[in-house]
Amino acid sequence: MYRIVKKEVLAPTLNLIEIHAPLVARKALAGQFVILRIHDEGERIPVTIADFDRKKGTITCVFQEVGRTTKELATFTEGECLKDFVGPLGVPSHIENYGRVACVGGGVGVAPVHPIARALKEAGNEVISIIGARNKDLIFWEDRMGAASSELRVTTDDGSYLRKGFVTDLLKELIEEEGIDFCLAIGPLPMMRAVCDLTKNYGIKTVVSLNPLMVDGTGMCGCCRVTVGGETKFACVDGPEFDGHQVDFAEMARRSVIYKHQEKVSLDLYEEKGTRHHHQCRCGGEE
Amino acid sequence: MAAENTKKAIIPKKNPMPAQDPVIRAGNFNEVALGYSEEAVVAEAERCIQCKNAPCRQGCPVDIDIPAFIKKVAERDFAGGAQKLKETNALPAVCGRVCPQESQCEKYCTLGKKYEPVGIGRIERYLADWELATGVKIPQTAAPTGKKVAIVGSGPAGLTCAADLAKLGHQVTIFEALHIAGGVLMYGIPEFRLPKSVVQAEIDNLKKLGVDIQVNAIVGKFSTIDELMESGYDAVFLGTGAGLPNFMRIPGENACGVYSANEFLTRSNLMQAYRFPETDTPIFAGKRVAVLGGGNVAMDAARTALRLGAEESWIVYRRSRVELPARIEEVEHAEEEGVKFQFLTNPTRILYNDDYWVTGMECLRYELGEPDASGRRSPVPVKGSEFILEVDTVVVAIGTGLNPLISKTTPDLAVNKRGNITADLETGATSKPGVYAGGDVVTGSATVILAMGAGRAAAKSINNYLLSNNKFLSGSLLEVREASQVRVNEAMSK
Numbered sequence: 001m002y003r004i005v006k007k008e009v010l011a012p013t014l015n016l017i018e019i020h021a022p023l024v025a026r027k028a029l030a031g032q033f034v035i036l037r038i039h040d041e042g043e044r045i046p047v048t049i050a051d052f053d054r055k056k057g058t059i060t061c062v063f064q065e066v067g068r069t070t071k072e073l074a075t076f077t078e079g080e081c082l083k084d085f086v087g088p089l090g091v092p093s094h095i096e097n098y099g100r101v102a103c104v105g106g107g108v109g110v111a112p113v114h115p116i117a118r119a120l121k122e123a124g125n126e127v128i129s130i131i132g133a134r135n136k137d138l139i140f141w142e143d144r145m146g147a148a149s150s151e152l153r154v155t156t157d158d159g160s161y162l163r164k165g166f167v168t169d170l171l172k173e174l175i176e177e178e179g180i181d182f183c184l185a186i187g188p189l190p191m192m193r194a195v196c197d198l199t200k201n202y203g204i205k206t207v208v209s210l211n212p213l214m215v216d217g218t219g220m221c222g223c224c225r226v227t228v229g230g231e232t233k234f235a236c237v238d239g240p241e242f243d244g245h246q247v248d249f250a251e252m253a254r255r256s257v258i259y260k261h262q263e264k265v266s267l268d269l270y271e272e273k274g275t276r277h278h279h280q281c282r283c284g285g286e287e
Numbered sequence: 288m289a290a291e292n293t294k295k296a297i298i299p300k301k302n303p304m305p306a307q308d309p310v311i312r313a314g315n316f317n318e319v320a321l322g323y324s325e326e327a328v329v330a331e332a333e334r335c336i337q338c339k340n341a342p343c344r345q346g347c348p349v350d351i352d353i354p355a356f357i358k359k360v361a362e363r364d365f366a367g368g369a370q371k372l373k374e375t376n377a378l379p380a381v382c383g384r385v386c387p388q389e390s391q392c393e394k395y396c397t398l399g400k401k402y403e404p405v406g407i408g409r410i411e412r413y414l415a416d417w418e419l420a421t422g423v424k425i426p427q428t429a430a431p432t433g434k435k436v437a438i439v440g441s442g443p444a445g446l447t448c449a450a451d452l453a454k455l456g457h458q459v460t461i462f463e464a465l466h467i468a469g470g471v472l473m474y475g476i477p478e479f480r481l482p483k484s485v486v487q488a489e490i491d492n493l494k495k496l497g498v499d500i501q502v503n504a505i506v507g508k509f510s511t512i513d514e515l516m517e518s519g520y521d522a523v524f525l526g527t528g529a530g531l532p533n534f535m536r537i538p539g540e541n542a543c544g545v546y547s548a549n550e551f552l553t554r555s556n557l558m559q560a561y562r563f564p565e566t567d568t569p570i571f572a573g574k575r576v577a578v579l580g581g582g583n584v585a586m587d588a589a590r591t592a593l594r595l596g597a598e599e600s601w602i603v604y605r606r607s608r609v610e611l612p613a614r615i616e617e618v619e620h621a622e623e624e625g626v627k628f629q630f631l632t633n634p635t636r637i638l639y640n641d642d643y644w645v646t647g648m649e650c651l652r653y654e655l656g657e658p659d660a661s662g663r664r665s666p667v668p669v670k671g672s673e674f675i676l677e678v679d680t681v682v683v684a685i686g687t688g689l690n691p692l693i694s695k696t697t698p699d700l701a702v703n704k705r706g707n708i709t710a711d712l713e714t715g716a717t718s719k720p721g722v723y724a725g726g727d728v729v730t731g732s733a734t735v736i737l738a739m740g741a742g743r744a745a746a747k748s749i750n751n752y753l754l755s756n757n758k759f760l761s762g763s764l765l766e767v768r769e770a771s772q773v774r775v776n777e778a779m780s781k
């Protein structure tokens with residue numbers, strides 16, 4: 001069992017959990033993810049590693065409540081345990097000194113950008129981070145992102161905080177005024193796609209972290225396949241990061257809603273009947 | 288009585304296996320074959336003529352003393368029969384259900400020359416189930432040797448290797464990537480053919496032997512082989528299987544509604560999607576499903592599709608009926624349940640609508656040409672024979688390859704051109720000292736019993752390695768460890 005040692009509500013429907021999982025923490029690197037299950041009947045859901053502490057043996061994840069599993073996970077409190085937690089999965093981010101880089105995070109995507117920005121800065125890059133959300137309430141980790149970057153710029157779609165507009169607006173300014181050598185973008189699919197459309201015009205190498213549906217996360221099922229540069233890749237073992245200019249975003253968008261109907265059935269049932277399990281699976285101090 | 292002395296009349300046919308009615312069972316996931324009654328199993332055992340040369344044994348990859356356990360059953364000594372069986376087979380309840388008996392033991396049965404062979408698999412299953420129901424005796428383990436062995440992968444190869452090593456007194460830990468142990472037995476083979484409770488019972492027995500099972504542990508990710516050895520494991524067995532799905536590489540293969548058999552079966556079995564929304568993992572099985580392939584995996588997928596509510600389930604196979612690699616019993620069961628076959632047919636592309644959902648599959652007809660190198664007549668396409676099979680789901684079951692996770696992170700482990708780990712088939716020894724391998728990871732997709740045989744052979748040589756070479760080894764291992772520690776320190780100080 002994997003105990004939640006810290007739980008924080010970062011914004012409406014946005015939660016942080018820190019999980020005790022020493023074997024994962026020992027090896028975790030920026031860009032990797034874990035797969036967790038909350039109880040015996042649960043689905044395996046992938047979540048990016050937003051931070052890790054090798055000494056404490058913990059992994060930090062930030063997740064957005066979208067469906068049944070993430071909504072139920074949000075009801076877990078400190079001291080409660082997840083049923084399964086496996087990782088670190090995926091290929092770690094490729095870190096090198098590019099010069100001046102832009103790290104773009106949209107919505108919950110800010111969390112996975114964080115350790116990569118930090119690693120890029122440690123590798124000697126000038127890291128200009130751009131984070132954005134729909135409104136002020138949904139902005140989180142300004143402090144952490146500030147510390148992980150050389151410079152931080154913030155935007156909200158509705159202008160309720162700092163600059164009004166999209167992350168791509170800020171990115172365009174940055175490119176035109178100062179120029180960048182490399183771009184990393186993580187966030188909702190349409191955002192990543194917009195960033196890639198933009199940087200392509202300027203010929204700036206851009207990496208995105210894809211989040212297709214997954215089951216095993218070890219290359220066994222092929223559920224996570226995405227088309228990159230005309231070739232089929234498994235995001236869980238070949239990725240999750242890919243050259244954004246090569247990704248077939250349209251295919252990905254369609255594949256990610258395959259279970260839209262079933263997911264609604266499941267969510268409705270949950271909202272009607274409430275949680276089933278986790279209150280019985282408290283494991284107290286036991287590991 | 289005089290009858291005592293006269294030779295018993297031979298009963299030409301096997302005692303029939305009671306099974307769920309095909310119409311009913313195609314709508315549920317309960318086991319199809321129900322198992323013999325006590326009367327039937329004894330009657331079947333009495334069919335065995337106990338011939339001296341016992342050719343059945345030669346057909347068994349692990350050389351089970353078949354006549355001996357059958358004799359015990361004929362005498363109604365089930366405990367004795369189970370005992371005999373267990374001498375060579377650690378998972379009889381599994382083998383009795385899924386071994387391809389018609390191409391192994393039963394193929395060579397003397398009775399089978401003129402009549403139906405003895406139902407060896409069915410008797411085996413009865414004994415194993417009898418033992419599970421009456422309580423399994425946990426064998427005595429040898430005194431602790433102080434040696435630690437890491438087993439990677441908990442399929443039949445890993446489970447068998449672990450059981451043998453634990454009995455010999457070694458401390459065994461199994462590392463399994465998924466959240467449940469059992470390998471293909473748990474995630475691939477469906478409940479209706481191999482109830483998960485049967486596999487679970489076998490795994491629980493293993494735990495009682497003192498084997499530690501760590502699930503959610505992907506070797507190559509949380510720890511490499513070298514790191515396992517550095518952390519104190521004296522030997523490692525790799526039983527990681529062949530789990531990487533092949534696709535056809537035809538247009539439309541990533542459309543919504545196209546699954547690998549692994550994904551389809553994993554969702555249904557491991558994640559229990561057939562109980563959705565009682566469980567959380569969804570699955571989509573449309574009204575008309577096409578399964579590509581002709582092996583056990585394809586049969587399992589086609590039958591699963593029916594149980595998930597498909598109205599039509601097709602097997603699309605490149606060769607003809609006689610070449611179907613699946614077990615005969617499974618093909619028969621599939622047909623009884625309503626699975627339909629398109630033989631000598633191969634898809635050329637998958638058709639989809641504007642929303643990227645599958646609407647059909649374009650296929651080409653084939654005819655059998657000259658035999659190829661393997662002796663099988665290879666299929667040749669018939670020009671202009673394209674036709675469209677209207678389906679909304681496609682399941683690709685055309686075999687699996689090797690997951691490169693371990694070989695990528697273990698540079699000194701030799702692999703062959705196909706990515707399989709190179710290991711001696713007799714001993715399981717790999718190119719890396721102290722590291723053994725067996726099962727599908729070495730042979731490519733094969734069978735449960737072959738994987739078990741490989742696990743057993745490796746256990747034997749690991750035991751020899753740990754004991755006889757003791758002194759020399761601990762010395763040389765120490766050097767290896769020191770050398771790699773130096774490497775680690777160097778890497779860290781950079």
Ligand SMILES: Cc1cc2nc3c(=O)[nH]c(=O)nc-3n(C[C@H](O)[C@H](O)[C@H](O)COP(=O)(O)OP(=O)(O)OC[C@H]3O[C@@H](n4cnc5c(N)ncnc54)[C@H](O)[C@@H]3O)c2cc1C
Binds near residue numbers: 033045047048213
């Ligand atoms: C490598 C990887 C890393 C991820 N990291 C994070 C993270 O750090 N934080 C976070 O909040 N989420 C992350 N996700 C997405 C997360 O896995 C999904 O939000 C989660 O599986 C939804 O489960 P659910 O049961 O709550 O919702 P469901 O009922 O499964 O789905 C609800 C809605 O979410 C969409 N959805 C489902 N799964 C995904 C998915 N994998 N990606 C995008 N949309 C999805 C569905 O189309 C549906 O509209 C990541 C996904 C991947 C593949």
Ligand SMILES: Cc1cc2nc3c(=O)[nH]c(=O)nc-3n(C[C@H](O)[C@H](O)[C@H](O)COP(=O)(O)OP(=O)(O)OC[C@H]3O[C@@H](n4cnc5c(N)ncnc54)[C@H](O)[C@@H]3O)c2cc1C
Binds near residue numbers: 443470507529
């Ligand atoms: C659907 C299906 C039906 C079949 N039907 C039959 C049948 O009827 N009769 C028959 O004889 N055979 C059948 N087979 C074949 C048989 O199941 C396999 O040959 C057998 O399971 C191989 O055993 P194994 O121990 O080598 O590997 P597997 O059973 O594949 O087990 C390997 C295990 O290792 C784990 N693993 C992989 N990599 C790692 C890692 N890096 N770290 C930790 N763990 C890891 C995997 O998750 C898996 O649990 C079938 C196979 C399938 C897929």
Ligand code: FES
Binds near residue numbers: 213221
């Ligand atoms: S999630 Fe199964 S192969 Fe990637």
